[in-house]
Amino acid sequence: MFSKLKIFLKSKLVFANFFLGEWLWKLRLSIIILLIGKKNNLGKALNGLKTKGYYVFDNYYSNQEVEQIKESCHFQLNLIPNSYLSKYNVDDYIENLDIEENNISIERMSGSIKLKKINQTGNYLKKISQNFFLLSLSLIQQCKLAKKALLIFSLSHDGSFKNDKVPGSVSDKNNIASRMHFDTYYHSLKAYVALEDITQDNGPFAYLEGSSTDHSLNENYLGSARVNHNLKSDIQKPHEISENFKNKYKDKIFYGNQKKGDLVIMDTKGIHFASMLKKGQRELLWFYY
Numbered sequence: 508m509f510s511k512l513k514i515f516l517k518s519k520l521v522f523a524n525f526f527l528g529e530w531l532w533k534l535r536l537s538i539i540i541l542l543i544g545k546k547n548n549l550g551k552a553l554n555g556l557k558t559k560g561y562y563v564f565d566n567y568y569s570n571q572e573v574e575q576i577k578e579s580c581h582f583q584l585n586l587i588p589n590s591y592l593s594k595y596n597v598d599d600y601i602e603n604l605d606i607e608e609n610n611i612s613i614e615r616m617s618g619s620i621k622l623k624k625i626n627q628t629g630n631y632l633k634k635i636s637q638n639f640f641l642l643s644l645s646l647i648q649q650c651k652l653a654k655k656a657l658l659i660f661s662l663s664h665d666g667s668f669k670n671d672k673v674p675g676s677v678s679d680k681n682n683i684a685s686r687m688h689f690d691t692y693y694h695s696l697k698a699y700v701a702l703e704d705i706t707q708d709n710g711p712f713a714y715l716e717g718s719s720t721d722h723s724l725n726e727n728y729l730g731s732a733r734v735n736h737n738l739k740s741d742i743q744k745p746h747e748i749s750e751n752f753k754n755k756y757k758d759k760i761f762y763g764n765q766k767k768g769d770l771v772i773m774d775t776k777g778i779h780f781a782s783m784l785k786k787g788q789r790e791l792l793w794f795y796y
Contacts, residue, residue, distance in 0.1 A: 514738065521732050525692065525725075531650075532694045533557070539647055552644055552772055556696075560719035560777035561761060567770035568700055575631065576792055577702050580660040583609055583628050584620070587672050597675040617675030618784075619663040626658035636794070644772065645696045645796035656794040661699075663710060663781075664788035677710075677784050685783070687715075687748040690775035692728040692735070694719065695796060698772040701765040702790040710784030712763040712771070712791070715756040719777035724748070728776070748778050 536557045543550045548564070555562025568576070586609055595601060601615040603623075610628060614621040626636035636655040645653055662668065666676035690697070705711050718724070730745030753760070762782065763771055773779070 517736065518733070518738055521736050521738065522729065525729055525732050528693055532648075535647065535650065548640065549644065549647075553647065556648060556694075556719075556772070556774050559716045559761075561714050561716070561771060561773040563765070564770040564772075565766065566768050568768040570768060573700070573702055573768050576635065576700070577790065579629060579632050580622065580625060580662075580702075580790075580792065583611065583622055583625055583660070584662070584670065584672055587613070589671070592672065615673070616677070618666065618673065618677035620661075620673045622660040624657060625660050626655060632658060635792075638794070641696075641698060641772070641794060641796070648694055648696045648774070649796070651796075653796050656698075656796055659793040659795065661791045661793060662788065663784050665784060665786050667786075668788050685781050687750060687753065687778055687780045688746050689718075689724075689727070689731075689748070689778055690746070692731040692745075693776060695775040696772065697775050697796065698770060698794040699763075699791045700794075701763070701767055701769050701771075702792060703767050703788075705763060705765050705789055706787075707762060707764060707782075708785045709787050709789040710782050711765075711789070713780050713782045714761045714763075714773055715753070715778040716759040716761050717777075718756065719774040721778075724778070752778065 536553050540550055540553050540557065545551060545554050552562045552564075587606055588608060591604060591606055592601075592615075595615075598617050601613065603612050603614060605612045611625055612623045614623065626632050633655070636658050638656070641656065642653055645651070645656075662673060663677050664673065699712065727742060727745045727748065730740035730742040733740045734745065756778075765771060
C-alpha cells in the first residue's frame with residue numbers, strides 16, 4: 508500500500524515539475540530578452556530558441572579555426588588502435604565502445620562514426636568546449652551552470668573518405684540518429700559547427716521549426732520524464748516520433764545547409780533527425796550541455 512502511494516505521489520510530482528519547468532523557461536527567456544533586446548548575439552540566440560527552437564550564427568569560426576578543429580579531430584580518429592575495431596565487420600553497429608588510450612568512446616556504423624568526449628583529448632579542444640558565449644546561453648536556457656561542453660565529432664561519408672576506422676558507406680542506408688526524435692523532455696541546449704560546406708546532398712541535420720513548444724507532444728515528453736524517474740510510461744519509446752508527424756511541419760523543416768564555420772544552436776526538446784547522405788561527406792563538431 509505504501510509502495511503504491513509512493514509511486515502515485517512521485518508520478519504527480521513529475522507531472523507538476525514538467526509543466527512548472529515549461530512555464531519558468533518561457534518566463535525566464537521572455538524577461539531576459541526584454542532586458543537585453545534582440546539586436547545583440549545573446550538576444551538573437553534566445554529569441555531564436557524561444558520562437559523557432561534554433562538559431563544560426565554565420566561565420567562564427569574562421570577557416571583557420573575550423574581547420575585546426577578538423578586536424579585535432581582527425582588526429583584522434585587516427586589514434587584509435589586497430590585492436591579495438593578489428594573484431595567488427597563493416598556493417599556492424601557499435602553503440603558505445605570505450606577507447607581507453609584516447610579517453611573517448613565511439614559510436615559507429617557503416618560509413619559513419621562519432622567520437623564522444625573528444626573535449627578530453629587535448630588543450631585546444633578543451634578550450635573550444637569552454638566557449639563563454641555558449642556556456643552563458645546554456646545557463647539561461649536550462650538554468651544550470653556548466654564549466655564546459657561535451658564535444659562529439661561526427662563524420663559520415665559515401666565511401667569517398669578513405670580511412671580504415673570508418674569503412675563502408677552510408678549512401679544507401681540510414682545514418683546514425685536518422686529517426687525523428689527529441690533528446691530531452693525539458694529545454695536544454697546543444698550546438699554544432701559545420702567543419703565544411705554542407706548541402707542537401709551531404710545529409711544535413713534537420714529540425715522541425717517550433718516543435719520544442721508543440722503541446723501535442725506532451726504525452727511523449729511526460730513519458731520520457733516518467734522513464735527518467737524510473738516510472739512506467741504508456742509509450743514504449745517516448746523520445747522517438749512517428750514519421751507521420753513530419754507532415755504537420757512539411758513547410759517548417761530547417762535543413763542545416765551551412766557554410767564552413769557556421770554555428771547552429773538548438774533546443775534539445777525540439778524534434779530533429781539526420782537526413783540521408785546522398786554523396787560526399789559531412790563533418791560536424793557537436794556541443795552538448
